[in-house]
Amino acid sequence: MPKRYSYSLEGLRTVEQNLKKALDQIKGQTKAGLLEAGLLVQRRSQELVPVDTGHLKGSAYIEPTDLPNGPVVEVGYGAEYATHVHERLELHHPQGQAKYLETAIKESVDDILKIIAAGARIP
Numbered sequence: 118m119p120k121r122y123s124y125s126l127e128g129l130r131t132v133e134q135n136l137k138k139a140l141d142q143i144k145g146q147t148k149a150g151l152l153e154a155g156l157l158v159q160r161r162s163q164e165l166v167p168v169d170t171g172h173l174k175g176s177a178y179i180e181p182t183d184l185p186n187g188p189v190v191e192v193g194y195g196a197e198y199a200t201h202v203h204e205r206l207e208l209h210h211p212q213g214q215a216k217y218l219e220t221a222i223k224e225s226v227d228d229i230l231k232i233i234a235a236g237a238r239i240p
Contacts, residue, residue: 148181148188150236154229155179155190162192162221167213172196194218 159177166174176196182189193199202208206215214220222229 146236147233148183150233151188151190152179152181153236154225154232155181155192157228157232158192158218158221158225161225162218165214165217165220166194167202167210167215167217173199173202192218192222 156179159179163174163177166177168174173194173196176194176199178191178193178195180191180193182191194203203215203218208215
């Protein structure tokens, strides 16, 4: 008759608690990473935004939000004409350009991913 082996796990509750702590820490770090990435995009877009009076540039904002599936960070411009200036490719500006926010995001993708990944590591 073959020998039977049995194993028992002790400390499973402790493992579960430690895993939950690590995941909570990752969530917090991911949120911080998203905010840092949002600030990067905001800074880069403000280098590209057309400036006349400075109102559009000064209306830049970052809005972090916790959603049921995780944190998000919105970067945008609150001036009532922000979309008009952003989308009108035929307009020429002495300083800045159309698609200032979109360009900043596209040019920052690698940096955004690095920032978020660095914050999501388990310590």
